[in-house]
Amino acid sequence: xxxxxxxxxxxxxxxxxxxxxxxxxxxxxxxxxxxxxxxxxxxxxxxxxxxxxxxxxxxxxxxxxxxxxxxxxxxxxxxxxxxxxxxxxxxxxxxxxxxxxxxxxxxxxxxxxxxxxxxxxxxxxxxxxxxxxxxxxxxxxxxxxxxxxxxxxxxxxxxxxxxxxxxxxxxxxxxxxxxxxxxxxxxxxxxxxxxxxxxxxxxxxxxxxxxxxxxxxxxxxxxxxxxxxxxxxxxxxxxxxxxxxxxxx
Numbered sequence: 001x002x003x004x005x006x007x008x009x010x011x012x013x014x015x016x017x018x019x020x021x022x023x024x025x026x027x028x029x030x031x032x033x034x035x036x037x038x039x040x041x042x043x044x045x046x047x048x049x050x051x052x053x054x055x056x057x058x059x060x061x062x063x064x065x066x067x068x069x070x071x072x073x074x075x076x077x078x079x080x081x082x083x084x085x086x087x088x089x090x091x092x093x094x095x096x097x098x099x100x101x102x103x104x105x106x107x108x109x110x111x112x113x114x115x116x117x118x119x120x121x122x123x124x125x126x127x128x129x130x131x132x133x134x135x136x137x138x139x140x141x142x143x144x145x146x147x148x149x150x151x152x153x154x155x156x157x158x159x160x161x162x163x164x165x166x167x168x169x170x171x172x173x174x175x176x177x178x179x180x181x182x183x184x185x186x187x188x189x190x191x192x193x194x195x196x197x198x199x200x201x202x203x204x205x206x207x208x209x210x211x212x213x214x215x216x217x218x219x220x221x222x223x224x225x226x227x228x229x230x231x232x233x234x235x236x237x238x239x240x241x242x243x244x245x246x247x248x249x
Contacts, residue, residue: 039172
């Protein structure tokens with residue numbers, strides 16, 4: 001699937017027919033996802049944001065995909081080790097979807113319903129990009145799989161951290177050290193990673209109400225401040241017109 005096809009395939013959210021997004025949030029619960037290529041700094045920035053929000057008095061849950069629930073963690077090793085790779089990208093996509101469904105129903109949906117801000121490292125957009133764009137799966141298959149897996153659980157905000165692919169891979173290698181083997185995705189060609197980067201950028205153009213592009217090619221502090229500026233409008237802190245209690249990131 002050419003990168004530009006992402007905007008055509010997902011111009012409309014893949015949601016249950018006629019119902020739109022399923023409302024599961026109370027006045028304070030939010031679901032925020034972090035996306036981007038390898039080594040862009042998602043994990044670091046998620047934990048920085050979580051610390052800021054907790055200082056402001058929010059209940060925060062940090063989670064990840066694949067994984068995040070007991071069932072999903074059981075699938076995680078199979079996916080990242082490459083054990084399922086020999087069976088093809090279609091099976092891989094279905095495993096991701098199964099893990100995501102369990103993660104949502106067991107962890108994310110209940111937490112948001114209770115008023116928790118859930119911060120998730122990767123979600124449905126990674127499947128759109130990794131299995132859809134660079135995996136070349138049929139758009140309709142990806143759409144239908146997403147519809148079943150998320151069951152209306154669309155993020156309130158998606159932060160796409162952007163960094164040139166080569167820079168991200170260097171960061172990932174430095175982070176892991178010489179004694180840690182890269183996972184199957186990190187071992188792919190730079191051109192594949194760059195194609196994914198373009199697809200993530202395209203996503204922010206296609207769904208500007210949900211997605212925000214964050215320049216990750218700057219200092220860690222600067223990235224954290226940019227993320228906080230994007231997050232504040234979706235929180236009750238600013239919806240009530242009250243000044244933010246903590247401007248540090």
